[in-house]
Amino acid sequence: MRIFTTILDTVTQRLVSDPVRHDPAALSRIRRAMLELLPNEPSWEDERLRHRLLVAVDPKSLWFMRVELHQRLCRSMGEEVALERVQALWPLFEDSIEPALLGKRPGRRGSGQRGDTPPGR
Secondary structure, three states, X not given: OHHHHHHHHHHHHHHOOOOOOOOHHHXXXXXXXXXXXXXXXXXXXXXXXXXXXXXXXXXXXXXXHHHHHHHHHHHHHOHHHHHHHHHOOHHHHOOOOOOOOOOOOOOOOOOOOOOOOOOOO
């Protein structure tokens, strides 16, 4: 019976972890850069995205919102320019999210490409 208690305690400790602390200044820099990319058009969709960017609680959330930002920018400036602008945000995320999200995985040799960069860019 004691072994089951020990196993249960171990599993519980691994499942319930402390929340990850993020640098508020880095979060603010990323958020500001993303908000500056949004056009100043008073559409409902823009305001919704602006609000979501403002209330994001961590850099990882902002990382995933790049897709929505890219979609919005595609409508106003074209896909190629939008892609360049969104990819320019990449360095802001380097020390704020897991390397695996950036495409940097241990053991990948000879690959200087980022995870979000299409081949040939």
